Amino acid sequence: MFVPNTTQDYGDNPIAVRETDTYVSEYVRGFVEKWDELIDWNQRAKSEGRFFIDVLKARGKKSVLDVATGTGFHSVQLLKAGFDVTSVDGSAEMLAKAFENGCNQGVVLKTIHADWRQLNRGVRGKFDAIICLGNSFTHLFDENDRRRALAEFYAALKHDGILILDQRNYDRILDEGFASKHKYYYCGDKVVAEPVHIDEGLARFEYSFPDGSRHNLNMFPLRKDYTRRLLREAGFQKLHSYGDFQEEGEETDPDFFIHVAEKSYGTN
Template sequence: MIVRTAQEFGDNPVEVRETGHYTEEYVPSFVEKWDSLIDWKKRSEGEGNFFIDLLRKWGVRSVLDVATGTGFHSIRLTAAGFETVSADGSADMLARAFANGTQRGGHVLRVVQADWRWLSRDVYGKFDAIVCLGNSFTHLFAERDRRKALAEFYAMLKHDGILVLDQRNYDAMLDDGYTSNHRHYYCGEDVVVEPEYVDAGLCRMRYHFSDDSTYYLNMYPLRKDYTRTLMSDAGFQRIETYGDFQHTYRGNQPDFFVHVAEKEYRTEGEGQFRGAYGRVSDY
C-alpha cells in the first residue's frame, strides 16, 4: 500500500480539473492540520445552532452527513441527539473523524467511505435529512457528476426529506475578487486561506500554515443560481438560500451560501404543509 506524503498536481496544477482528484489532495499531513484550519471553537461560535435548529424545525431524526471531513458537524449533530451516519470519500478524513468523535465527547461515529455518485451502493437506508457542508460539493468538476450526486442524494432521502448543501460565494469571487472575514468557516488563526488562481472553471485555494507548510485544493466555482437550478432539476421542490446563516443578505456580502431543498412533492394550491413535530413550510 502506497502512503501519500505530498500533494501531486503535476506540471500544470491549474489544468487539474477532475472530480476524483480530491482523494489525492487530502494527504495525511493536510488532514492532520484540518482541525486547526477550521478552529472548532470559533466555528461553533460563528454558526451557532443554525443547522441543529434547522433540522429540529423540520422534525428530522436521521441525518446522513455526506462530507464528514474530520467530523465537526457529525459530532455536533450526534451530540444534539440526531441519528447520524458519517460518510466521506477520504479514508484519512474518516479516520480523523472517528478519532475526534471519541476524543470530543465520547461519541462513536458510524462512518462509511463512499463516493457520492454511487452513494446508494455504499450507504444503507433512507434519511430525514442529508447535509453536504464545508464547500464540499465544489469538488465535483463535471456537470454529469454533480447531477448524478444530487440524484443519489434525492434517492436516499425519505419522501419528505431535506437536503442542506453549502458553498462559497463564488459569484462575488468571480465578479468582484476575493474577500473573506473568516467568521464562519475557516476560522483558524495559524493559516492564511486565499485563492491562488480563479477562472470560470477552477478555483485553486492555497492554505499556508504558520509552520510554513502549504497545501492546495482545486475546486469548481459554483455560481449560486446554477447550484439552485441543478437542485431543482434533480427534483427538489422548494429551495431556500441563506447567506452566512441569514435569510436576508446582499448577494456580494456573504462568504458562504446555505441551500435548503425540500424533496416532498406538493400539488399546486396546497399552499402550506405542516409536518411532524409542528413543521410548517410555505409552498
C-alpha cells in the first residue's frame, strides 16, 4: 500500500542539498495540498489575463504540452480556451492534485508522469508548443540536466514549435537582495514566500502558511542571460523575453522573466 510522505527531510544541512532529483521529495502531500493557497487561482487569472493564450494564438498553436503542470492552473486555463493540452509533471503528488483541480473546474486533464530528462520516452507525438512555467526550470541543478531537458523539449516540438519558459528574476535577488510585488505570481495574500539562503548555486525558499506550517524548496538561481544562452545553444532560433508580461524595458524591475523561444525563425 502506497503511503505518501507528509513531511520534508533535507537532512542535517539543508543548504548542501543541491541535486535535481530533490524536487520529487520536496512536493510532499502536505505542501501540495497548500500550494493553491500560494498561487490564488482567481487572482493569478486576473493578473495574467490572456497573455499565454494570446502568445499561442498569435502563432497559430493548438496542441500544448504543459511540462510543469503543478496543480494544473495553466493546463486548465488553456483547456478552457480551446487548446489541446497534455499535462506532465515529475511529481505524482502534483499530478494527482492537478487532475482533481481539473475535475473541479469541469475539465479532464490528460496527465503523464515523466522526468524532463527522459520526456520523449513517456510522451508520444509532436506538439505545437511546450510551456514550462511556475519557475519550474530552476529545479534542475546540474547544467547537463538543463541541457538534456531543453534537448527533450526541442525534440518534442514540431518543426515550427515554440517553448515558453519562465523564471524568477534571480539577477536581482543575487545582486541586490530579495523583494517581490506578488502582483503576478504567487498571489496568495496570506502566504509568505521568501528566501532563507541565497548564493550563486542555491536559492532556498521558505513558504509560511496561515496554519503555521512551513515548507521549503531548494532551487538553482538561473541568471537571465545564462538561460537565454542555453535556449539558443539548444537550437532555438528566435528568442523574445518579457518582464512580468511586459515588453523588455516597460517593466524595469520584474519579479519574473518569460522567454518565448521559437524553433524556426518564422515570420512573427
